[in-house]
Amino acid sequence: MTTSTNPRPTSPLHPYAGRFPVHATMPETGVPRAEILDELRQMSSEEDAKGDSGRVSGSIYSGDHDHYHFLTEAFGYYAHSNVLQRDMYPSATKMESEIIAMTADMLHGDVSPDGDVGGLVTSGGTDSLVTAMLTYREWGRRAKGIERPHIIMPVTAHPAHDKGMHYFGIDVVKAPVTADFVVDVDFVREHIGPNTVALVGSAGTYPHGLIDPIPELGRLAIEHDLGLHVDGCLGGFIIPWAEDLGYPLPPFDLRVPGVTSISADTHKYGYALKGSSVLLFRPKALRRQQYLVVDGWPGGNYASPSMGGSRSGGLIAATWASMLNLGKAGYRAIAADIFRTAVEIKAAVRSHPELTLIGDSLFNVAFRATPAPDGTGRDAIDIYHVNDALADRGWRMNALQLPPALHFCVTRPNTQPGITEAFAHDLAEAVDYAKAPPTDMPRSGAVYGAGGRLPPAPDALRSTIADRLDSLHEVGPLD
Ligand SMILES: Cc1ncc(COP(=O)(O)O)c(C=O)c1O
Structure with a gap:
């Protein structure tokens, strides 16, 4: 059997497995357009909700669906x-x-x-x-x-x-x-x-x-x-x-x-x-x-x-x-909003002595945990715990390493009213969480384009990452 419609357990990589048919071969006869478009509409609107929420770092740069419709017509x-x-x-x-x-x-x-x-x-x-x-x-x-x-x-x-x-x-x-x-x-x-x-x-x-x-x-x-x-x-x-x-x-x-x-x-x-x-x-x-x-x-x-x-x-x-449509004035206006938002995010970070900004970027705010005053070189808190708590509150930060840090790359969706205030509020809770975390080992680590904790040994790391890359191209077991 190569097409499954049975409800199946989902996984983070294949969340639709239980909802939509899984195609491992081309269907014998074509699927009606309306059905295809309906499936696409459902998946894309659910996925867009995350980026449109304004709580995602980088990734989505415009977020203006009217602009997207215009571009799609041009396309x-x-x-x-x-x-x-x-x-x-x-x-x-x-x-x-x-x-x-x-x-x-x-x-x-x-x-x-x-x-x-x-x-x-x-x-x-x-x-x-x-x-x-x-x-x-x-x-x-x-x-x-x-x-x-x-x-x-x-x-x-x-x-x-x-x-x-x-x-x-x-x-x-x-x-x-x-x-x-x-x-x-x-x-x-x-x-x-x-x-x-x-x-x-x-x-x-x-x-x-x-x-x-x-x-x-x-x-x-x-x-x-x-x-x-x-x-x-x-x-x-x-x-x-x-x-x-x-x-x-x-x-x-x-x-x-x-x-x-x-x-x-x-x-x-x-x-x-x-x-x-x-x-x-x-x-x-x-x-x-x-x-x-x-x-x-x-x-x-x-x-x-x-x-x-x-x-x-x-x-x-x-x-x-x-x-052509944005013109210099359009780019400048969006940039003004992004720079202002970054200033507000930097202020929120600076308000916590446990956190230290890395540089002073106009648009991509990176911060790490402040080294503990005991001279051990260890950080006062684990920045990945901060990331875990922010993730629990709907934020998708980018985790960095060498040194461990996070960044919030500000894009247009983040410039919506209320976003920086919500970030400041949730960051304060996240710092409190990181001061007394329920477990020593945070859930998140620094994988570009993904979350997840890294195994320590380089060989294991490479093989885990290669396994993940393989999985991104596989439909998985059908039944
Ligand atoms: C500084 C820099 N250079 C290059 C790239 C690669 O761009 P792309 O993902 O479009 O291939 C990125 C992606 O984020 C970037 O931040």
């Missing part, structure tokens, strides 16, 4: 199109180049024919970062004859950089952070060697929302003739508005000499649909380093500008529509 006009065929879909060239130009303008780059900046629209932050890593490997080989390239990135930079280096055989050197949780530039300087092809900095970091000292990295990049990628996947569409709104902002974008590429995710604070990001290159010719041309193929000469092959124009249309 719909091109959902079926294959923008690889540009003779059929020249609108993709118009929209894609305008997305790149608008992003470059926001990040102070010039994509005009006389300008020195070029870009790509990719499928997301990971795609942008992996592509940037490939670019520097190719540039290192061609321009400098480096066969075994290495790239220096801060420990706080996103693991999608590691993914790219893993895929493309690049050695990675991880730079520690200073007491301020931004990259230790001295370490970077000391580790530049003959095989270094590029440096990485973030604006801002996923764990703490902080901006690495990009001008100092830029000086090193120029001095040693290296690439410098700025990962603005998270911060690239929110930090730029700080300057207009009067918040202090260290320079991080294409105004900084030495920055040779920067990524900014349209599907995060660009408020577009998931599946798009922008990667900008300076000089423009750097973009070509990762182009692939295969000639002599019986299918025709093949030229590809980026990772993807056939692509739907829907995401390009929706991204373009989001940027």
